[in-house]
Amino acid sequence: MQSVSNGCVQNGAPSCSNGATENGHGDADTGSTLNQSNQEIVRLIGQYLKNEGLLKTCESLMSESGCRLDHPAAAKFRQHVMDGDWSKKLITICKNYVPSWEMKFLLLEQKYLEYLEDSRVLDALHVLRNELTPLQHNTVRVHQLSSYMMCSSTEELHERTNWEGKGLKSRTALMNKLQSYLPPSVMLPPQRLNELLSQALELQALRCSHHNTSQAVTLDNSSLLVDHCCPKSSFPMHTVQVLIDHCDQVWFCQFSPDGTKLATGSKDTNVIIWDVNPDTSTLSLRKILEGHNYGAAYISWSPDSMHLIACGPEESPEVWLWNIDTEKFLKVSQSPEDALTCCAWNKDGTRFVVGGIRGHFYQCDLEGNVLDSWEGVRVNGLWCRKDGKTVLASDTHHRLRGYIFEEVAEQQILQEDHPIMSFTVDKNDRLALLNVATQGVHLWDLNDKCLIRRYQGVTQGHFTIHSTFGGANQDFIASGSEDNQVYIWHIRNEQPIATLQGHTRTVNCVAWNPVYPHILVSVSDDYTIRVWGPKDEMPKPTVSSSNGESSNSGTWNDMVS
Numbered sequence: 001m002q003s004v005s006n007g008c009v010q011n012g013a014p015s016c017s018n019g020a021t022e023n024g025h026g027d028a029d030t031g032s033t034l035n036q037s038n039q040e041i042v043r044l045i046g047q048y049l050k051n052e053g054l055l056k057t058c059e060s061l062m063s064e065s066g067c068r069l070d071h072p073a074a075a076k077f078r079q080h081v082m083d084g085d086w087s088k089k090l091i092t093i094c095k096n097y098v099p100s101w102e103m104k105f106l107l108l109e110q111k112y113l114e115y116l117e118d119s120r121v122l123d124a125l126h127v128l129r130n131e132l133t134p135l136q137h138n139t140v141r142v143h144q145l146s147s148y149m150m151c152s153s154t155e156e157l158h159e160r161t162n163w164e165g166k167g168l169k170s171r172t173a174l175m176n177k178l179q180s181y182l183p184p185s186v187m188l189p190p191q192r193l194n195e196l197l198s199q200a201l202e203l204q205a206l207r208c209s210h211h212n213t214s215q216a217v218t219l220d221n222s223s224l225l226v227d228h229c230c231p232k233s234s235f236p237m238h239t240v241q242v243l244i245d246h247c248d249q250v251w252f253c254q255f256s257p258d259g260t261k262l263a264t265g266s267k268d269t270n271v272i273i274w275d276v277n278p279d280t281s282t283l284s285l286r287k288i289l290e291g292h293n294y295g296a297a298y299i300s301w302s303p304d305s306m307h308l309i310a311c312g313p314e315e316s317p318e319v320w321l322w323n324i325d326t327e328k329f330l331k332v333s334q335s336p337e338d339a340l341t342c343c344a345w346n347k348d349g350t351r352f353v354v355g356g357i358r359g360h361f362y363q364c365d366l367e368g369n370v371l372d373s374w375e376g377v378r379v380n381g382l383w384c385r386k387d388g389k390t391v392l393a394s395d396t397h398h399r400l401r402g403y404i405f406e407e408v409a410e411q412q413i414l415q416e417d418h419p420i421m422s423f424t425v426d427k428n429d430r431l432a433l434l435n436v437a438t439q440g441v442h443l444w445d446l447n448d449k450c451l452i453r454r455y456q457g458v459t460q461g462h463f464t465i466h467s468t469f470g471g472a473n474q475d476f477i478a479s480g481s482e483d484n485q486v487y488i489w490h491i492r493n494e495q496p497i498a499t500l501q502g503h504t505r506t507v508n509c510v511a512w513n514p515v516y517p518h519i520l521v522s523v524s525d526d527y528t529i530r531v532w533g534p535k536d537e538m539p540k541p542t543v544s545s546s547n548g549e550s551s552n553s554g555t556w557n558d559m560v561s
Contacts, residue, residue: 034065042067044193051191074187081175084166086111100181101137108132110174112145114166117154124149197224204228209490209497210235212517214472233535236512236520237488237498240281240533245272245288250523251297251313252466252509256305259515261286261324263308264529265296271310273324278516281533291329292320297464298342303349307366311341311354319343319354321368332368344382344391353391355379361393363405372405381422386429392446394420400432400444414444414451421460426469427514433477435465441479443491457496459483463506470512470520478520480507486522486532502530 034042042065049058050069062069070078080087086107108131115124128149132142151157154165164170176190189195197219205217210230215221217228248268255262255276262274262283269292274283294312301308310320317338321330332340332354339356346352351371355361361374381394390402398416400423403409419437425446426433432444441455458465459482467479469491477489486500486507505525513519520532 034067039065039067043069043188044196047188048193070188071186074182078175078187081107081178082168082171084114084171086114101135103178103181105132105135105137105141106174106177108135109141109145110170113148113157113161113163116148116151116157117166121149194219201228209493211475212236212471214517232498234518235498236281236518236532236534237500238533238535239500239502239530241283241531242502243274243283243529243531244527245285246270246527246529248295248527249505249525250508250527250529251295252299253511253521253523253529254299254301254509255511255513255515255521256301257303257514258305259513261305262511262521263299263301264523265292265299265310266527267295269293269295271296271299271308271320271322273308276513276516276519278513278519281516281519281531283521283529283531287324287327289320289322289327289329291331292316292318294318296320300343300345300352302345302352303347307345307349309343309345309352309354311343314341314357315339316341321352321366330368332364342379342382344384346384347386347388353382353384355382355393357396361403363391374403374405377403381420383423383425383432385425392423392425392432394423394434400434413446414449416442419462421462421464422466424466424468426474428474431469433467433469435460435467435479437462441467441477441487441489443477453494455479455487455489455496456494457481457499458487464508465506466509468510468512470514470517472517476512478510478512480510480522480524482506484524484526486510486520488520500532503528 042061046058046061046067046069049061058069108127112124112127112132115127128142128146132145148157148161151160157163158165164173179187179190201217201219201222204227205211208228208230210232212230212235222228246264246266246268248266250264250266252265253262259278260276262276264272264274269290271289271292273286273289275286276283292310292312294316296310297313297316298311299308306324308322308324312318317336317340319332319340321332337358338360339358340354340360341356343352343354351363351365353361353363355377357378357380359376359378361377361379362370363372364370377393378396379393380396383392385392385402389404389406391405392400392402392413394400396419398419400413400420402411402413414432416434416436418439421435421437423432423434425431430446432446434442434444436442438461439454440458440460442451443453443455444451455477458479461482463482465480465482467477470476470478475491477491479487481487484503484505484507487496488498488500489496500522503522503524503526507522507524510520510522518534522530522532
């Protein structure tokens with residue numbers, strides 16, 4: 001057997017020596033009986049050992065198992081590349097075993113650049129004219145390579161080519177590219193065992209029903225000894241705080257885009273702004289915005305988290321626009337006959353749209369001036385898309401349509417069989433979450449215009465209930481319900497992973513913090529705001545109000561079913 005340094009331990013296809021047959025079955029003398037799967041496992045382990053510098057261990061493994069890590073020709077090929085031997089012998093090996101113009105081009109490209117680095121300009125020119133150009137492959141790259149002839153120094157060459165220079169790093173990178181063209185029976189793909197383990201960890205994270213972190217599950221931060229599983233205790237399923245500052249039904253809640261504030265709207269005509277404490281998953285009163293005569297049934301934050309729009313219920317002609325810091329407010333109303341019940345900000349933050357079920361649909365500026373209007377569209381939900389032009393609107397015909405005011409253009413997006421009570425769109429502007437009367441929560445793909453899932457469990461009649469995307473990567477969905485509970489689903493599964501109990505009347509709206517995924521808020525007809533967080537942040541059972549008073553809660557029914 002050759003030594004490891006001479007070619008990867010007598011490298012070959014998945015065959016066995018020491019009496020083992022090509023199929024991996026050994027004879028009685030060696031006792032080696034390896035089927036194809038076991039041979040591949042041995043090769044993967046051997047490659048890992050070799051990459052970690054455990055060459056003698058690798059050689060011993062290959063010897064005892066009777067397997068070869070790579071094909072002998074592949075070992076010679078690798079040795080030529082790592083030694084920078086760009087002779088015809090290398091090209092011949094490449095041509096004989098895997099005839100590939102791409103591989104030949106990559107080899108000649110490295111050869112050309114190394115000649116330039118060594119100031120062997122004539123040799124480099126010869127490679128360019130007589131070897132690379134005749135391949136008639138990737139002519140754009142050939143022209144780019146020719147421009148490097150004008151580099152006046154090695155530093156300029158490295159900078160312009162973004163190339164490591166002649167040596168171990170660039171040749172290893174080249175070898176990794178070349179291996180992608182070789183079948184695994186000839187040479188294993190680079191770092192194959194690490195790649196398989198990383199895929200396994202990624203799959204475990206995908207299957208984890210409570211994985212609520214933006215941190216990727218990798219070999220560096222995870223154990224291979226046990227399956228990945230996020231503890232339920234770290235998921236926002238436990239009541240951290242109950243706020244009773246509203247004195248009537250709480251209809252809506254929404255976090256600011258920067259995650260530092262929460263706005264809640266109520267039938268009591270007040271909009272309350274709360275500061276978010278991400279360390280304790282709690283809220284504290286910031287200010288109360290008064291003045292909306294009909295109550296705040298819908299709220300929308302500007303992209304910079306500085307302005308707030310509030311709309312009323314069905315008969316409300318008023319839209320209020322506040323600057324959160326200065327408390328400057330603007331009343332947007334064209335006519336007492338208007339019914340403006342929903343709103344949305346354009347993604348540039350300089351415009352917003354408002355609409356209602358009587359056919360009023362306006363686009364306005366920050367001064368409340370109507371820039372455009374669309375006649376005859378009975379709107380009950382709005383969303384501005386990322387393109388800065390298209391406004392999505394749900395209407396009384398159970399449709400979701402796209403409107404472009406500047407072009408006076410519209411298009412059909414989706415059609416439901418029952419009234420769309422509310423909808424929201426994910427941060428990627430791809431998925432729409434609909435609360436549909438008597439049907440529950442539906443997930444649609446806006447690009448493919450198809451229904452993806454119908455989530456189970458929630459009670460949705462003809463009340464307006466608002467659901468939300470949430471979690472670190474918006475992998476979860478939460479919705480209120482007419483059965484007084486909050487339902488949470490993993491976006492890929494139709495059955496709920498949690499049912500949060502505690503409210504005593506219909507839960508009208510839920511909001512998941514877009515920056516701090518361990519914070520979830522729900523509001524209800526029972527006049528309360530509930531903050532849900534991890535179990536370790538649960539305080540003693542108390543009910544809080546803005547004046548700092550607290551009292552023991554007589555019925556603290558927050559068990560997770």
